[in-house]
Amino acid sequence: MSRSTLPEAEWLVLRNHEGRQSVAPASHPVPAGWEPGGFRGPRPACLAHIAATWTDMRTEALKAAMA
């Protein structure tokens, strides 16, 4: 494992059009369809951020349909 993919390296919270969230190393290109979710830091910190903010795991489309 390289230094840039170790958990303590810098990672990004990413979010896709469906509202799903995940993490990726900051050194990697952001895959198409994902965009930075406004948080960066070590991997555990990114995951803690997701735990705190992604409280409704339904997709945006389903939320709209159920509204």
Place this chain on the structure above:
Amino acid sequence: MNRELIFPAPRPLTALERRILAHARVGELAPFAVERLVLGFDPRFGRDRLVAAIEDLLTTHPAFTARFELLPGGEARRHGDGATRLAEMGQGGLDAALARAERHRPDPRGVSAFAEFWDDEAGGHLLALTLHPILGDDTTFGSIEAELARALGQPVARRAAGAPPALPREERAQRLDHWREKLDAFAIARPPRRHDAVEGPERRVSAHVLPPDLGAALDRAGPETALAAALGLLLARYSGQSDLRFALGLEREGAMERAGTLLPLCLALDPGLGFGAAMEGTAAALAEARAHVLPADALVQDRLRHAGADAHPLGAVVLHVRPARPLPEGIRRLRRPAPPSAGELVLTAEQGEEGWRLIGDAAVGLFEPALIDRFLTHLARLLEAGLAHPEAPAGRIPLLARDELDALSAPYPDDTPIDPRATHEIIAARAAAHPEKIAIIHGATRWTHGELDARANALAHRLVALGVGAETPVAILIERGAEAVMAILATLKAGGAYIPVEPDHPASRNHHILTDAGVKVVLTRGRYRDRLPERLAAEVVRLEDLDDAPRVDAPAVTIHPDQLAYVMYTSGSTGKPKGVAVEHGPLSSHNQTTARVYEMHADSRELPFLPFSSDGGHERWMVPLMMGGSVLIPDGPLWTPEQTLGAMREHGCDNASIPTTYLRQLAEWAEETGSAPPTRLYSFGGEGLAQSTFDLLRRSLNARTLINGYGPTETIMTPMVWKVAAGTRFAGTYAPLGRAVGERRAYVLDEELMPCPPGVVGEIHLGGTGVARGYVGRPDTTADVFIPDPFGPELDGTRGARLYRTGDLGRWREDGTIDFLGRVDLQVKVNGYRIEPGEIEAALLAEPEVGEALVLLRGEGEERRLIAYVTGPAPDAGEALRAALEGRLPRHMLPEAVVVLDRMPTNPNAKLDRAALPMPGARARAARGVPPEGEIEAGVLAIWREVIGAPEMGVTDDFFAMGGKSLPALKALAAMRRRWPGMALTIADLFDAPTPRAIAARISAGDRTGRRAIALRAGGTRPRLYCFPGLLVSTREYLRLTDHLGPDQPVTGFLCHSLNEEKRLNVSVSEVVAEYAAHIRAESAGAPCAFLGWSWGGLLAWEAARQLAGEIDLRLVGMVDVCDLGADFTPGATPRFGPGERERLEAELRDWLAKTRMRARWDELIAAMDAETYAQFLRFIGNEAEPLPFDGPDISSREHTFWVLIDNALVFRRHAMTRLHAPVASFGAADSLSRGLNLIDWRAWSDRAGPAEVIAGTNHLHIIGERAFHERFKARLDAAFAGLPLT
């Protein structure tokens, strides 16, 4: 001509020349080869001028004037007074020149160089040169070219010449220390081997031409550093190792110089840094290696001192970088020799007329050809991208092209459009079309599609009334059966999400599930009421309370594709079960494509054996019902194989889905009883399916198609399958997982998330739309394992897709299917080597009696150890299996213990229950420590404990299992004799009765074995093999070979004469052998048999063959590293002494004799020497670096060993070998040849002997225990015994 290039005087051979001569003597040149160079000259060089220049070259260049004088004892001298004649061949082109050159068999004992001159059609000329490798190599040809160019008046630029200065002893020792430390820290890297790898002599060469602009970039960057850095990075990705080593050929130039030496290049490269940084690191490592240059042989010999050393201690992969060697205008190099094949993969980067080429010379037995071809391609890709963007992370350079990744990751082809309806909507549509068709058979219950649908509708309306709608979790606490299916369909029809809960599962688990997911309604039976948590905030509906009439209409509920269909709780190995949430869209899509892969139709009837607590169990009822078919659901969790097969036959099931753990029992029953009904399809999955089980399925289950399904719950049921016609065989340990199903792709990725090349181990990732939403209430855990998919957008245009990290290790096979190799968290690193437990399992499964194997790392922290579990063999076979592994696996991969189980434990989901696997007790090898009874046992035990150094030993522990060897055995015997002077026991008794209790019994009974032979394996159907002992070793050394030869091969080992205390001085070889011969005569007169002799034992075997000629049917004599007397004691080898040296040595000998306690025995021995032998003895003493030893006369003392050695030399000096008509298979250790030991060329003694087979990576002492030797000897023995009737 430069006169200093010619040897003015004869000289002894260099170490390399000695080695090559040793190879030539035994008839096996490899890894060296005959060297050939062909030069083409255009017409500008006049014929006469050219011939004159060449003839001058042939009389002056040392390669052509060498002559070898062979001396007694295997020594030789090189003279410079030989001659090579230029043969003028007349008309001919390159083909003719090559054809002739390739027919030459140069021999240092005869003609060792050939030169031919041809006139080509265009008026030009060709010069073909053929050299024995002892004369030189490609670098030597460089000097020949330069001399020729100079003679033609067109000198070419040459780099500085010169031999390296000799190293002072101290400096040499320091360098050796440096390398020892390095080699211990950097593991040998190699591309992945094929699963059945055996290194044989066969090689395959492939080439890859670099495009001109890449070649130019390489030249600018510095070819050696850039190529070495790229190879290091590539090997890191192919092997998964970070601190690694490979060997680098350090080239040197100079008239007489050969190519320099091989040295290990130890690299630690960070894939997160750029190629530029990798080049800097490599340049530093290269400089360090150059500063510590040592002869390669010295390093290799040092490593091979340890048994179990890697066969290629410097590196399995060797890189040679050969920049352009300029030639004058008008001369072309048409053929150039390759470097020696001294590695598993020898890579040569060579700059020629067409630019840079990469040439791979690989051992065919080790690597898939396609893998090596790709390796070259990937090396070029890495170089190209790395040199173009030296700052970009090197670990992110793609090795696979887009189309390769597309093909490898692609799912089963399926063009049928996906029906947008949800699973239950499609099932309902089938019911509407054919309500009368049977849907479910369960015990006495038989429901048609219409009945099932109507009942589900009724319950669905009830659920809607209870408030169930989109995203509402409904628990199904009902045993597997028709009603559970109905309840699930009702939940879906109401818009809710079902959560299956097994009534039989532990209450703590079920309570966690019911509370974790926020269940709103529980569908159950009255009798399960007490299994619910006390304060559950959910409506509980009991099936027996339902009295709503079945109805044809479902509630008017619209299903959104992102809406939740079910939550399945996984039985994680650690922590609490996690709920995996699956949405309707991906579920329906998965079921539809699965139906097509499984070729399901309206008449399919399936027996789904999988439990409802696993998602696969639900796929296997949903899919048949969606196709309008039916299912036979077992009415109990524990049907016997007989019940299962009977039910399938009775109900006409045409397919069955079975957990792997149950499948084996089923197949065994079917094989025993021949009771398998004809079946279209068996599908299975859940655990790795071993080759032996798969073969059993093929044989015993009467099925057309087999499907191995794989899939974590997180990727919905079975996202990957391997579908094959019954009869298919697969190469590997476990059945392949196959490829993806539906709108998914399967990838094998490395730690940088880059796709691994086929054959390379990485983590299996599954991507596409067919993955779960995530874990209920755990967004962080979800984000941790469902990661953004970088490939989907590129390959399928699916933006924003996710990849699931499975935590399973796999590798792509050539056809894009994926092999399973175990869990990522079980992968361990030891000394830098990455260990896949799957590899150890493979070795265990290769043992004939092992049915299933599992290897785990158990324990915590420092206490972690590798434990193997197997089923199949006898309960006490663990230690024997572990011993068998020692021959198959490198030491770092040996499990600490092998535990034999009746069956693998399973959890309620029919999955392997790792926690239920027992921890092994103390190592089986450890002493049982039974205390002694009586004085004799106590005395024997005390002696043995001290001799072996095992204070914990007890009276029932085995001398040899406790670490005793032949010499300590003799020591123990001597000590016992001192204690009980009248004791009649011999060494044979110790081999025969190797526990203190058994020996004590013999001592008290006054018994003795008195035999010279030990049956290493008493019985067997094949002709007997007799093993003759080497000097100071005995029969135990043949045990591993005996194990390898298998239970049908009887083996007898003779005890070593020198280990016999009654040894008389100056006994003759024929006297020693007469006793062995008598034994063989009594046992095998007239019958076929074979001999094996290791070291001196080979001479004994040959003498036995002579004495028994005509009396036995000798099918083969195996000769293992049998050396003749060296120059030390060969008759006729007159020793040389410096002025006064002889007198000085005689004085030293007198002083020593005055002090030694073995005086009398030495006097006897010296008295038996003639003048020549005495002189040789003095010379031998003078050559010894250490002072003469005083520690005799105890056995295993240095002095005693020295005495035996000299005595033995006297014995063999007097022994005359005879030519015999006996079939010989001879084997040599590569290390012995590299030391120039005087191995016997058996072709000189038998007309039925061939060249020796050289076993790489081993030495004289270890060859007898080497797996590579065992395999080759077995092949020869099999051939020798072929066609003989078995007894």
